Amino acid sequence: MNVYDYVVKKARKANAAARVMSGKDTAEKNKALLSMAREIRKNKYDILKANELDLENAKKLGKSSAFIDRLSLNEKRIDSMAEGLEKVASLPDPIGEGVKMWKRPNDLRIEKVRVPLGTIGIIYEARPNVTVDASALCLKSGNSVVLRGGKEAICSNLAIYNIIYKAAVNSGLPEGAVEFIDITEREAVEVLMKLNGYIDVLIPRGGRGLISSVVKNSTVPVIETGSGNCHIYVDADADLDMAEKIVVNAKTQRPAVCNAMETLLVHKDAAGEFLPRLGSTLHKLNVEIRGCSRTQKLIPDVKLATERDYSKEFLDLILAVKVVDSMDEAIDHIYKYGTGHSEAIITNNYASSQKFLREIDAAVVYVNASTRFTDGGEFGFGSEIGISTQKLHARGPMGLNELTTTKYMVYGNGQIRE
The missing domain is CATH 3.40.309.10 (Aldehyde Dehydrogenase; Chain A, domain 2)
Structure with a gap:
């Protein structure tokens, strides 16, 4: 299968899962998140072994100390991933929350409620924790997610993904709720950026080069998570x-x-x-x-x-x-x-x-x-999908509410417009 067909298959599967996820209740989503946390802890040494391979390759390539720090995992950081899943599970579910309700003179009752964005694509670099954080927030907010991590963290990301995917599906979430693109060719990102109709929004996390490229080239709407000067x-x-x-x-x-x-x-x-x-x-x-x-x-x-x-x-x-x-x-x-x-x-x-x-x-x-x-955990969001530096839709640390949109539910009793 070529790169294009592979990425489209992943996105289509996630898109189908998004319809199912929108109907999952809070208890079902929390059950999956807590199972994912248990499995992360249970398999921490497998994750560390995979991370060692990524670190060896990064050092051979002469990556900077800052890069190595972002890539590195240890027992404490893995425990933090599991804690993040548990914190997100403990947070109020935003889906179905009534933002506002009012009644019109013609007796129409209008309610504005929170609903999932749909299928979210996350493109990120050498931060294996994003695999967990992004999955947790997307699932709790009723979305499906397609993950595409950087090639330098491929071993770590795959190890983590295989663990959380199995836990999520075994807990009753649909296959496709969390998808991971496990090929490192740049073409995969280029395909993902053009999948309107399958991907509802893209969120890039990484350096200025990655973010600028996605903002410039994507036809899918982008939430820009900016660099921090x-x-x-x-x-x-x-x-x-x-x-x-x-x-x-x-x-x-x-x-x-x-x-x-x-x-x-x-x-x-x-x-x-x-x-x-x-x-x-x-x-x-x-x-x-x-x-x-x-x-x-x-x-x-x-x-x-x-x-x-x-x-x-x-x-x-x-x-x-x-x-x-x-x-x-x-x-x-x-x-x-x-x-x-x-x-x-x-x-x-x-x-x-x-x-x-x-x-x-x-x-x-x-x-x-x-x-x-400036961090989702420090702001009480459990974790974050990124720090948005743009002004539309979301700004600052992005938690559960920022992964929702709204729709209007209108209740009538036979009204017609004249």
């Missing part, structure tokens, strides 16, 4: 102890993820005291700093930042720093270089915090907190 602005009125704690967390706690801080902006009135102490802390944590000329005067051994540094998602222990003269300059910088993901201000000035919240155009805007909290 995230900023923290330390205001003149910031608590500098708090600022240091937040900046260190946002940069170093897990630098290879999209909600890690990439650029630090510091008001000139705070820079003289803040940057020398922060620089010392970050150097001890092996963070490479690339800063403006004013930053260089305050922190030793700092490379001069380039235009490219301020626009780059490093996904590594590298930080761009700039001293600014005002909050307006900080906001202008974020508008120029930001990707609309997550932005934060550290300040004790209420008026400044409110100005930042109003004027920054991003999916998530923080006051006195780390950007690392």
Whole structure:
């Protein structure tokens, strides 16, 4: 079977399953999710063995440390996958939820309710956990899903998929509710992007190149999950102890993820005291700093930042720093270089915090907190399908509600329009 026929077969099967999934009740869906969680835990060592093969291949190919981190699994991360399934099972089912109801003068009763999107295609790179997270959210929200992971994680993804697929079907969900494209040719993605009529929406998760390619080339509607060039602005009125704690967390706690801080902006009135102490802390944590000329005067051994540094998602222990003269300059910088993901201000000035919240155009805007909290689990969604940086349909961490649409149910007693 050629690539086109193979992908179409998978999509057709998932599309047929979507009709069945839309009628599954909450108990049936939860039963499947809990079974998937048990099987993930029971087979964790098989998953780890498969992951070792992917890691060996990635290292042979000279992949970056950030890439290796995203690809790597351990017992804790596998347990987190199972916990994510259990959390999603514990969440309220959005399907059938009444969003609004009203009655017209002619006695027609109109109700707006949540329904599944249908068949969702997920294209992702070296994150094996997405295989579980995406499946959990799609199934709980009454959808079917077609997964296409990156070739670098093929062994891990297949091991995980085979486990959760068997658990889902044995629990009563239809075959096709979760489909995985297990061929690595790029043509498979190209076919998936054109399957209008089978796939209702595509969600790409990965680097800027993958996302841009899908947005540009897909004829299937796309929910864009953007890259994260995230900023923290330390205001003149910031608590500098708090600022240091937040900046260190946002940069170093897990630098290879999209909600890690990439650029630090510091008001000139705070820079003289803040940057020398922060620089010392970050150097001890092996963070490479690339800063403006004013930053260089305050922190030793700092490379001069380039235009490219301020626009780059490093996904590594590298930080761009700039001293600014005002909050307006900080906001202008974020508008120029930001990707609309997550932005934060550290300040004790209420008026400044409110100005930042109003004027920054991003999916998530923080006051006195780390950007690392932009995450479905941290927001109480159980897990996430991705962080949407677009404005239509969904924005920010995408949980169950974001995988639904609505329809109107209209109840009458013989009314006709005159």
